[in-house]
Amino acid sequence: MIPVLTAIAVVLLGAAAVAMALRNLIHCALWLVLAWSALAAFYLWAGAEFLAFAQVLIYVGAVSMVVLFAVLLTRRLPDVNPAPPPPPAGGGRILAGVAAGVLVAGVVARAGLTSPLPAAGAAPVLTTRRLGVELMGAHAGALVVAGVILTMVLIGAVVLAAPDSGDAPEGDS
Amino acid sequence: MLGTGIIKGLATTAKNFAGSFRDPRRFVTVQYPEEKAPVTEGYRNFPFLVFDAEADPMGTLRCVACRICEKECPPQCIYIVPAVDEKGKPRKHPHVFDLDISVCMSCQICVEVCPFDAIKMDQTFEIAATDRFRGLLLDKHQLARSNAHFQRIHPTEAAEVDARLAEEKRQAEEKARAAAAAKAARPPAAP
Amino acid sequence: MSSTSPVDPLLERAPLLVRDWVSGLFPAPARGLADALLAIAAVILGFGLLFTLLTLVERKALGRMQNRPGPNRTGPFGLLQPIADGIKMLVKEDIVPEAADRPLHFLAPVVLVAFTLVAYAVIPYGRHLLPVDLDAAVLFFFAAGAATELAVFMAGWSSHNKYSLLAAMRALAQLISYELPLLLAVVPVVMLAGTLSTSGIVAAQGRWSFGLVPHWYACTPWGAAGLVIFLIAALAEANRSPFDLPEAESELIAGHLTEYSGFKYALFFMAEYLGMTALCAMAVTLFLGGWQAPCMFLQVVPSYVWFGVKLAAMLGLFIWIRGTLPRLRMDQLMRLAWKFLVPLALLNLGTAAFWRLSAGWEALPAQLLRWALALLLVLGPAAVIGRRLSARVGPRTYRYAAP
Numbered sequence: 001m002i003p004v005l006t007a008i009a010v011v012l013l014g015a016a017a018v019a020m021a022l023r024n025l026i027h028c029a030l031w032l033v034l035a036w037s038a039l040a041a042f043y044l045w046a047g048a049e050f051l052a053f054a055q056v057l058i059y060v061g062a063v064s065m066v067v068l069f070a071v072l073l074t075r076r077l078p079d080v081n082p083a084p085p086p087p088p089a090g091g092g093r094i095l096a097g098v099a100a101g102v103l104v105a106g107v108v109a110r111a112g113l114t115s116p117l118p119a120a121g122a123a124p125v126l127t128t129r130r131l132g133v134e135l136m137g138a139h140a141g142a143l144v145v146a147g148v149i150l151t152m153v154l155i156g157a158v159v160l161a162a163p164d165s166g167d168a169p170e171g172d173s
Numbered sequence: 174m175l176g177t178g179i180i181k182g183l184a185t186t187a188k189n190f191a192g193s194f195r196d197p198r199r200f201v202t203v204q205y206p207e208e209k210a211p212v213t214e215g216y217r218n219f220p221f222l223v224f225d226a227e228a229d230p231m232g233t234l235r236c237v238a239c240r241i242c243e244k245e246c247p248p249q250c251i252y253i254v255p256a257v258d259e260k261g262k263p264r265k266h267p268h269v270f271d272l273d274i275s276v277c278m279s280c281q282i283c284v285e286v287c288p289f290d291a292i293k294m295d296q297t298f299e300i301a302a303t304d305r306f307r308g309l310l311l312d313k314h315q316l317a318r319s320n321a322h323f324q325r326i327h328p329t330e331a332a333e334v335d336a337r338l339a340e341e342k343r344q345a346e347e348k349a350r351a352a353a354a355a356k357a358a359r360p361p362a363a364p
Numbered sequence: 365m366s367s368t369s370p371v372d373p374l375l376e377r378a379p380l381l382v383r384d385w386v387s388g389l390f391p392a393p394a395r396g397l398a399d400a401l402l403a404i405a406a407v408i409l410g411f412g413l414l415f416t417l418l419t420l421v422e423r424k425a426l427g428r429m430q431n432r433p434g435p436n437r438t439g440p441f442g443l444l445q446p447i448a449d450g451i452k453m454l455v456k457e458d459i460v461p462e463a464a465d466r467p468l469h470f471l472a473p474v475v476l477v478a479f480t481l482v483a484y485a486v487i488p489y490g491r492h493l494l495p496v497d498l499d500a501a502v503l504f505f506f507a508a509g510a511a512t513e514l515a516v517f518m519a520g521w522s523s524h525n526k527y528s529l530l531a532a533m534r535a536l537a538q539l540i541s542y543e544l545p546l547l548l549a550v551v552p553v554v555m556l557a558g559t560l561s562t563s564g565i566v567a568a569q570g571r572w573s574f575g576l577v578p579h580w581y582a583c584t585p586w587g588a589a590g591l592v593i594f595l596i597a598a599l600a601e602a603n604r605s606p607f608d609l610p611e612a613e614s615e616l617i618a619g620h621l622t623e624y625s626g627f628k629y630a631l632f633f634m635a636e637y638l639g640m641t642a643l644c645a646m647a648v649t650l651f652l653g654g655w656q657a658p659c660m661f662l663q664v665v666p667s668y669v670w671f672g673v674k675l676a677a678m679l680g681l682f683i684w685i686r687g688t689l690p691r692l693r694m695d696q697l698m699r700l701a702w703k704f705l706v707p708l709a710l711l712n713l714g715t716a717a718f719w720r721l722s723a724g725w726e727a728l729p730a731q732l733l734r735w736a737l738a739l740l741l742v743l744g745p746a747a748v749i750g751r752r753l754s755a756r757v758g759p760r761t762y763r764y765a766a767p
Binding site for chain 3: 175176179182183185186187189190193194199200201202204
Binding site: 026030033049050053054056057060061062064065068069072127128129 | 468503507514533543559
């Protein structure tokens, strides 16, 4: 199990790092897609099937589209302008990176060392049905709020995309 | 109602599909090379030289090497060398008659200007050659076809040509007979 | 109503026996792996063969619908035509534009075919023939389908061709627009079956009234509407006529496939047909009862035969539609998705909920009322919205054409 987790973690973090380091924005987006797929693999390893498939469906299937459309529609074609080269690594940046790494590692280690380990053999088996019941039961409020936010976003997108009232009306409704 | 057009369209294609098994004549496809599409009389492809007697094709070619078609051909695809006898006097048939069908554009001008009905349009289209240059340069032996062939492929035109030629021949014979009769009827010349 | 009688004749278990015999040839620790590999090989070979046959059947059927014979030169009845096509594709030169993004250009067809094949893992082909029994199988299937859309974008972008990119964006817009009706048409099925697993959904349709009338979801009003919506959306997801704008020849040559030649083009082609077959198989599973027989006494015929028959019927329907309907323009396509299919799918969800809640109406007048109400709820909005949308569209009149 641990080698699998290590492999997934290497792919995930490596893809994310490459995504941040590349110049070509489209390549960055596609490496990010690889990172999301590795995250789905992690969910599968952890036994959360539903979450893994939902991750692929939403992130790889939809969010990646949004990112790519946004990149393409706000850049000039055909050569997607590479991001301006980053300033050379100075002492300040290295110090900031090390400090951030130490802070994150400290938080994770503290959480890992102080929280109790789950009892051996008590791994929960979560069926999709149980997940649905929980979502619609105990967490129904959160689901409704998320739905409302998404509806607002959708309406806002439609409003933004609609032609201004001053323009000529479209031919077909 | 929405969707009725689609249903009607689906019914039409279904009828076509089912009907194609019952009645293969529905197919408009001509299964070449087993079947060939019928060719109408007015169809023309490349020219050919007409000869009158099967027994002696080269001798009875109607062409007299007048070279009018060579001069009138727009892409200049005809090359004629008239036959000459030992004294240099032209004999009335072509020594060389080459027609390059890779250049010929089937305009039929050579047919229209020929005074002797010697060159007519053929209908063969299966003349693919493996050599682009020599294979498509036809000489007079390859171009010669009999009058019977002409009558087969262009019946009305051939009938008209034959009638005209027969009429001319008859008039020529009548004139010859009249001239001979006049000559015989004239009193012998005084010494 | 009678429930599934557990018949398990030899024919049903025959594929399992074959698999066990083959994996028995392997040493014990590798048997699980051998089972999995056999399933994979069976799916790839089986559906690959179906793909080749489908291309030929489609061309012949389209020909006959258009009053011509279709391919009949290569082999008797053109049976060797797929082989000829395959050889042609393989020997063609693989041209990659110089400015193209080579790794992406290579990856796009690979990713497309891979995710399309992965979707075949959750479809039950027979009573014991489900490659992977997942709890969230339906979600897995549509997640794999969503991942294929990324490959379309990669294909268009990596070609470094403005027109390929534009066409890829259009194809992508079509794909994501029609994902909504596709998924919304499936939600009532999940709701009524109570499970996301495909084997559960097929089992939930395994009942017959009087042993003769099957309880497939397509035999209910909301199920029929759901099937129609699913099929229209599946046609669009698979880029099939009348939604084949992305790959039409008059549209930017071949859209996002313009710069592909040879085997990569064959892979795209194969991915399209495989995707179409996967969606038809899913439609059969969700709405037509999967491998269930239509009547109780017909269960003597093995379940995979029934699945094959239904799949063939769906594919035949797709081919029939291709031969009949003209292509939709981009704006007509989007209008159909957003203004017609999505509202109808949402209303269908309501109808299915009503159907579920009125499951207790046993008496005959109540049953008739239930059916009448459900049919009204399904057909009414369709007629109303359809009439509204086609209000300004009528038969064309040509002012200057001679009558």
